[in-house]
Amino acid sequence: QKEVEQDPGPLSVPEGAIVSLNCTYSNSAFQYFMWYRQYSRKGPELLMYTYSSGNKEDGRFTAQVDKSSKYISLFIRDSQPSDSATYLCARGIKYNTDKLIFGTGTRLQVFP
Amino acid sequence: NAGVTQTPKFQVLKTGQSMTLQCAQDMNHEYMSWYRQDPGMGLRLIHYSVGAGITDQGEVPNGYNVSRSTTEDFPLRLLSAAPSQTSVYFCASSRTSGEEYEQYFGPGTRLTVT
Numbered sequence: 001q002k003e004v005e006q007d008p009g010p011l012s013v014p015e016g017a018i019v020s021l022n023c024t025y026s027n028s029a030f031q032y033f034m035w036y037r038q039y040s041r042k043g044p045e046l047l048m049y050t051y052s053s054g055n056k057e058d059g060r061f062t063a064q065v066d067k068s069s070k071y072i073s074l075f076i077r078d079s080q081p082s083d084s085a086t087y088l089c090a091r092g093i094k095y096n097t098d099k100l101i102f103g104t105g106t107r108l109q110v111f112p
Numbered sequence: 113n114a115g116v117t118q119t120p121k122f123q124v125l126k127t128g129q130s131m132t133l134q135c136a137q138d139m140n141h142e143y144m145s146w147y148r149q150d151p152g153m154g155l156r157l158i159h160y161s162v163g164a165g166i167t168d169q170g171e172v173p174n175g176y177n178v179s180r181s182t183t184e185d186f187p188l189r190l191l192s193a194a195p196s197q198t199s200v201y202f203c204a205s206s207r208t209s210g211e212e213y214e215q216y217f218g219p220g221t222r223l224t225v226t
Contacts, residue, residue, distance in 0.1 A: 008152070032213065043116075043202050043217035044155070051211045088154065098143045098162070098206055099170065104154040 003027055006089055006103030015112050019076040023089035023103045026070065030091040030101075033065050035074045038086045038105065047087075048074070079110045114138050118203050118218035125193040125225045133188040133221050135203030141214075143206040144186040145170070146178065148199040149220075155202065161186055193225045 006023045013019055021035075031052055036044040048063040050056045050072075056063045062075040072089055086105040093099060119134045137144065145160035147170075157170030161180040175197060177189040186205075190197060200222050206215035 004154075006154075034213075034215075041220075043219050045217070046213075046215045049213050090155075098145045098160045098204070099157060100145075100155075101157075101171075102147075102155040104152060 003101045004089060004091060004103040006106055008104055008106060010107040010109055012109045012111065013079055015079060015081060015110055017079050017110070019074075019079050019083070019108060019110075021074040021076075021087050021089075021106050021108070023072045024070055025072065025091055025101075027091075028067065028070065030093055032092040033063070033072045034090045034092070034100070035061075035063055035072075036088040036090065037083075038088060040085075044088055076108075079108075081110050081112055084109045116203055116205050116216050116218035118201075118221050120221060121219065122222045123224070125190070125223065127193060127195060127225060129193050131190050131193065133190070133201055133203075133223075135186045135188065135218060136184050137186075137203075137205040137216070138184065139205060139207070139214075139216070140183060141205035141207045141216075142183070143208075144180065145204050145206075146176070146186070146188045147202045147204065148172065148197075149202060150199050158188065158201075190223075195225045197223065198225045199223060 034049040035047045038044045053067045060077045064073045088105045089103040090100045146158040147155040159178040161167045203218040
């Protein structure tokens, strides 16, 4: 079993839809959970990070961690065509956050 | 403020050649790291550094060397290129302060080994 599992998609939704992107992880020692957005042929961009459990909101984006079920989610409200990208989840250990383990990414397409 | 810069953007090598991928950041970040990205594999950590003079191995270090003589620069050396090293390479730098975290990736180097 991979340490971080992510459905590769593609996920295709109409503009304005609520998007739910999900990852599962297998090692409960990890504390930091990150979401990245990667446009085609560009470097990843850190969107959101959460420490331990709970929710974090930033504009149209909400990151959620459920440590009991080892499940992390990214919700995008009022999705826009400019949200079309690959979304990567990752997890890390506190104070050693550059030893990140990434999921394989979910490709999202938002059509007008 | 240029963020994280990587050179070259593209490179083609023959098997057995060596080269250095350059990475520089101007944000005074203590952490820097190198990842490779392959289709269906996600990003995998090659080497990372927690400060000048300190480096450590990541998930896939074989065939690569790093050094960190300054805070700003973190070059990645391919010792003897192999076709399996064909990939997109990303450098990242980051900083933590308590529970705050800041991280930036470079634009990547696309490497083909024939």
